[in-house]
Amino acid sequence: MSDAPTPPATEPSTAESPRTARRPSERTFHGDTFTDDYEWLRRKDDPEVVAHLEAQNAWTLARQEHLAPLRQTLFDEIKGRTLETDLSVPSRDGAWWYYARTVEGQQYPIHARYPAAGPDDWTPRVLEPGTPVPGEQVLLDQNAEADGHGFFALGSLDVSDDGARLLHAADTAGDERYTLRVRDLATGADLQDEVRDTAPGALFAPDGEHIFYLTVDEAWRPWRVWRHRLGTPASDDVLVFEEPDERYWVGVGLSRSKKYLQIELGSKVTSESWLLEADDPTGEFRIVWPRREGVEYTVEHAVLPPALVDLPPAQEAPAETAASTGSARDVLLILHNNDALNFELVWSPVPAPGTTVGPEAATVVVPHDAGVRLEGVSASERYLVLYYRREAISRSAVLSLVEPDQSGEPAASGPRSAWAFQEISFGQPLESVGAGVGVWEQPNLKAGYTSFVTPQSLYLYDVASGERTLLKQQPVLGGYDPDDYDQRREWAVAEDGTRIPVSLVWRKDAVRFERSAGAAGSTTGAPDEPAPLLLYGYGAYEFSIDPYFSVPRLSLLDRGVVFAVAHVRGGGEMGRAWYDDGKLAAKHNTFTDYVACGRHLVDSGWTASDRLVADGGSAGGLLVGAATNLAPELFAGVLAGVPFVDALTSMLDPTLPLTVTEWDEWGDPLHDPEVYRYMRSYSPYENVPDDASHYPRILATTSFNDTRVLYVEPAKWVARLQAAGAPAMLKIEMSAGHGGVSGRYSAWEQVAFEHAWVLDVLGLADH
Template identity: 70%
Template structure:
């Protein structure tokens, strides 16, 4: 892809010499007696030629202002490309009689999905596949490059193969609006059947007999709310509605259990969940609720087969729930007890220090996914090591608390935690198919490229199967990572993760002199930002930048309470935590205000937008990707995509005046001062077809910032969605654009 970046961003001869000025067309809204005049709400009219013209002008101005960075963008793009093994293969995973994998080819934007046949029933270790060398017996299932031909955008939403290996289902989006068209392909002929279902959501799958496909669809607010059953070979008009959730706060999804015994339909709001089961052998049968939803109670289930009280195999559900257990506890519930009025016996009790996040089961072992001290961990337990289940039942509802204590004391399961010994690391054990004898363990850190190990469950030995290649002689010993702790306004300790290159930033406890630093944050939806390796980030570190993550409240790094203290009427904690992290990094000598860029995307864009309003003097720049900066306007309108489901996260300002006033006090767009000439440089990026954070939010924000004198730029992709452009080379160009701007702000562009 030579000169791809430079050719797109070189300043044209007719480059604008003044920034676009959005007209003031006041739109008045009134809520709870508060009258607001919004000068830029007219930019929401996506089909208005004036709106499109303004956005095109914003792009032209941004490219003109940053044209001097074209050589650096090209250099950064080439560095990503040079470090990446462009022709590569994923680690094959076995399912049934085949090993499935994806491979990439140099010069092609998208992966190719393929498989080869297993050599026999005991073939559980994948072949060593050499990149660029033809795979013996390879069968190409789907070449995304072929499917993407003629489209500016391409995304794959569903991909599944029938158990007998003869049919492929796949769903594609060519607009970026996350509406996918589902198709079924005959793998013997390579031709699509007549099956075509439009406007599906991701998550379609075959039933074990291959006769049916289950898939979700969304309502007008982009909420997955229906599950359908499609009989292969019939028109979509004959599809049967299996489940519909009328409550607009709840999302619905469906999946086949790993054992392929049940189809689970799971629905959840931000605070409440419910699961229904359908026997996979009878896909036209009746659904059975696991336990009827109760407001504020969340639970998830995993099917397992464990020894019962009499030693015979018993169908059970492993249930993670937070009923009286803030950080969740794990229980065992016999399927025979459904619909349940209890949670079953407790096998991993609640802990104030450990957040239980998930559980996976196979026919030989169980894996528990947990988090402690802001680090993700996985534990493994062999089924042969399980204590025998008690013959006693869970007790009557009035006895549940006492019985829970007895069960926890008598039958607590001990999982062996997996670690690789780094102070900051991400370890995740992945259970493959139900029959797979060994476990796969994924591992990465800020300095260690991601790797996958095979973990022998019987012996505890680990064998490296594949590690992310980094070309050009990468040496992890040249880089360092550490954890710092800031103190928030209320005394809460906020973890900060840092990574840097040793010969560029001399640091024992702290650097000898302030370093250029990028402070990243997210802080919403209980999402944890775990240590991860990034090839594009190396170009920043090699030029002397420090990369830091502020693990602010609202995220999930420190347990459920950490999340609860950064949402609803405590959301401001996220923003003040970020500011506290920035102040800590300045006070301890890691950086200086004129050498720090705040970086966040989506809800993280709200975070950095609010932080710059609170403390503009702390930052030299703010990079906001698809930022949720006009949150109050969006959350006030239930007709907009995803608004109602967000009320449990942010509050309901439409009906609650306290929430309205609170959100108005922090939303970035609402709080741009009349004079923002002292603000740092700001770059906001967005996508025209984004359905999660509409383009209008950053467009309005930049218009108001610029009118107030702030040096703000807007870059908008006209053929992309919430995740940005599609295709790996296009994505690298986008990253190079943002990183060049960041380096320029940090004084590292030369």
Template identity: 85%
Template sequence: MSDALTSFGTESSAGAPPVTPRRPAERTFHGDTFVDDYEWLRAKDDPEVVAHLEAQNAWTLERQEHLAPLRQAVFDEIKGRTLETDLSVPSRDGDWWYYARTVEGQQYPIHARYPAAGPDDWTPRVLEPGEPVPGEQVLLDQNAEADGHDFFALGSLDVSEDGTRLLYATDTSGDERYTLRVRDLATGEDLTDEITETAPGALFAPDGEHVFYLTVDEAWRPWRVWRHRLGTPGSDDVVVFEEPDERYWVGVGLSRSKKYLQIELGSKVTSESWLLESDDPTGEFRVVWPRREGVEYSVEHAVLPTAAGPEDTLLILHNQDALNFELVSSPVPAPGGKVTPEEATVVVPHDPAVRLEGVSASERYLVLYYRREAISRSAVLQLPASGPVTWDLQEISFGQPLESVGAGVGVWEQPNLKVGYTSFVTPQSLYLYDVASGERTLLKQQPVLGGYDPGDYDQRREWAVAEDGTRVPISLVWRRDAVRFAEGADAPAEPAPLLLYGYGAYEYSIDPYFSVARLSLLDRGVVFAVAHVRGGGEMGRAWYDDGKLGAKRNTFTDFVACGRHLVGSGWTASDRLVADGGSAGGLLVGAVTNLAPELFTGVLAGVPFVDALTSMLDPSLPLTVTEWDEWGDPLHDPEVYAYMRSYTPYENVADDAAHYPRVLATTSFNDTRVLYVEPAKWIARLQAAGAPAMLKIEMSAGHGGVSGRYSAWEQIAFEHAWVLDVLGLADR
């Protein structure tokens, strides 16, 4: 084992990894017995487990010691391209313009506001980074709140309707348990109200006296909505909603019109919404559509002009008998009343080529969000002065083949839109969009220091063909002068080093996006590619359905097909190809490591869900029951068990894995979504089988990794340096 682990690539000769003792534990389900040698690593409070993880970490760092100069170079490049003292574009709410700013040398943003000039002041000021903002009031300095903590995250942030109080919730360990506090903005002092162990997403009712917040059950699932009255003890708080079904997550919010408080709950396949007039925060919530198994819907309150005058309307996006969803309008159910899908009026019908994803309403316009041909899109409808409404939506596009466009509605009264635009080569850009004329005014583009020129880079869409003949989209971006093409050629003149990213779960789509950190790879000649595999949502709901439950293998074989297409078409070669995925994408790259180890020279797996079968067999673990709709229930269904057993990365590591690609798994000790034990066990088994594998673990972080921008850049630099080393580019 030592020889295999010290001879690959250019990694320093740090000897063999720490030996992970084998302590066999039998796991028997549905007649199948699996001997798990490393389940003992689950004992998080065991000093021996902690010592072993720290030893693995130390070995990894020692083995990567030779890359310290490259890591520093990449960190310096990210830092050097980033305007460290900067501000967001302000957004108006009530009598104030709200924004966040960052200061050079500080890890976290500062949340602030300045007063609006009057009721017609709807154009944000041009704020100059580093210059004082006239009338600025600092609401929350995250740096001050984080002082003395290794980790810091903000889970809730809300200002009362009258602008006098701030609600905020913080997590200082990474376990996504937040302490909620309320601050008097006139004095800067916190009130006596303090609530621990809350979930993200707390908010004020419009009266400013009541707070709604969430707590989690033993499986760390948000399941209760509470109401708290300021100035009263937490013991007096009232549970206003409780969801006993462990498949459902619960959330609470306020409609953009601020007329309704909303409780939304959903499993992976079913949802339900409840409403309460916000001027009666102690009243009873009522259901919009009673849940129907397999029917998902979301609700947006709108006021639509009709022949009889303005009418309160619910715009409901749903998938009953509409695979890609349709948009309907429905009257608001009266107290004690309900409406059904059959009573609603279809306003945007189902289209098998268009996946409807959301709708936003304001006083003057509506915005529809949807996806067509693997690209996210937005369309706007200006509401007429009088009804009826004709649903003639105008698509907002910047004319690029690979782009992401998102229209932000803002507050209810706002007369115009903010439109965000980016691509793989275009920095994040924010435009003010005049709904009536369609005119766009650039408010701000993400600054990229050092003379960035988007013309130096190119992006393209390719298509691979999967095992079953399905065409799978691939997005690519590269630096023009680093990847040479023969005249008229569709692929590089010689295979290029390539990082292939994939996710493929939960109908989550990987849309084109710009990354400052990615430039450090592109400028060294690396092509970055995204495999839009089934299980994601890029090509509509059927794309998702064809990559979940009993069709999950399509996610993995699609990724392999993308890799083989890129090799076969000359974009790259197997010894120049690294796979990259995180969380559910970590399961993806873990599975393809077993399926096609010869296709890749490296695998980067972030917080990887690689011991999925063990987790799905234990309903006491966080999220397990809610995840059965995504992966299946192997505890009660022998066919699901056998299917998952056939692909989960941990159980399927080859007995002799010396031929595997180099593997780096990263994780966090306090992760509550994918427990640290999954990658720890996986790496232990890979190492025991002779695979060149290593583990990097953050001992004070959660699922999102380290907190603070500089710490995050250090983590990115570590991963990028490893990728460049694997690709033979460590000297660039």
């Protein structure tokens, strides 16, 4: 650090941004020295740092004071379109139907249940919002639990198999450390059992006496699985599993059949699963497939008819794992990428205690397809559901395990079309469909559907006939009509000639088109004149941005804003190769793809540079930050939420949360000079020019207790932007985490703040 006198951290002013003191420190790696003027902002416990952040916040709020009426209007519109007192569709488990409900004026949901009428009661009741539910038992009222806390998030919620106890774990700081408790549902009182600093995902073993939970290391990585026995102190808990390799995250779960407890661990490129008979919770877990570097796999237990698995004698499932349904077989369905880039689905015998199985024992069910990315499989007593992606659209297909003439009994033998999955589609060019099998014994199937213009909808799906019965559609008050809006897929061309999908949605009467309507009433061509446009992007971790409905987005669309999603490389929309082409040494493609999408929308007449706002959060914040450095003239504004903009600094420090686990995504600049130089070339913070006065307006939002992207990254970025003359602002929540504030009303206020800023940038603040 420099020995020069340290100036005050801030100079309060509403006319210009608070001046962030320059306190140079040098960072030298691989022969390169970078002078960092703002690394001192990392000292979270320093009162001067807190005062500076609060000053930045106050200045931002003062600069946005003229938008207060618009923020209130936007909040009122979101609230006015939302049925505040509402209920979810109940789902049955055991002798109860479980659901969540919300109450007008309350921030959080209430978790409740009512008793099933009998063993054949598999059709959920139609519950009327605001009407008392006969036989209701409240399990957990999050509003009561959150009382007295500025932040509240639920990390675990599970009911014991006998329905007698509730496990719940909450975070009241935003740092993703959860305190686990157990409630006696007969009395409503919490037991003495309490475990602090757990990770999300705790659960009961089927015996209801043992709880499995996770804890994190100093880098916030879930790495240990513990077993707790009710009525004993947490100090007596048993360490079941520990993963010392810092690249791997650990999870624990229960198969849908409730026959196996499962430990799953994975890095960004390698995974491993362990099993234990759930009726022996104190036993020893065993490996399914030993890990092999670069091989990812997931495991789903299934009981299949012999017509699907016809095992040769040498591969007979062990007698102790034979299913109770006649000659049906216990197997594992394994989705893996061993010599299968887009994954393939196989079945494998269940390893007997003391043994393992490997890929050589597997039989292919759904082979690899270069045009189809397999993403998951779910099994129940009667159905298998396959989840996959084709042509940048997520899809689901179902396979019945019962013969039509057997009235719901599992098939035992006889002719059938083996592994003939039936795709579920609602016939829209842009849609998201997800089928759910529910609990193991559930006889029916549910299918969820949404699009950019269709509210979330849940259907009962008849596998035999393909008929759908609507159970519930997300209510949108105020006379919403999906026919007032349109959606479309376009394709931009990247620097290397790759075609990049772009999804768009707009209000029909706000965006006019010269050309006549196309097929099915959709429009063709570009708008008559450039429209204001918000371009969202993410592009990391193989995460796909699928079509989804948003109530807050309607306030933008109704003011004439077009919303677009750039499905850039680094995401998973077009398969595993799409992801690989946007990570590590190919990461630059993510940024140039986004710029290409923006330029396509300008060149094709959808928008203009002075009417285009970039939008991205977390890794998407890195995306829009890097894109701004590449093409600042392309955008009128940049909205960056919890942005990962000081990526190189973070990846150089293995003591920071997530760093080592992230090396498989970004590269390891600490030990590899080529990775260092590559990340140095695109990390937004290091590449802000000395003169950024020509940059677009920038709003960065963050949370003080974020453990994933530390607040210091956007704080440093904004400080450097401001010093270079860019019109940048920082809004920080002092009691929140990576997901922002908690509570639905607080979340609406946050969205209203961001959308008011976007509308102001687009010249629509008076609309």
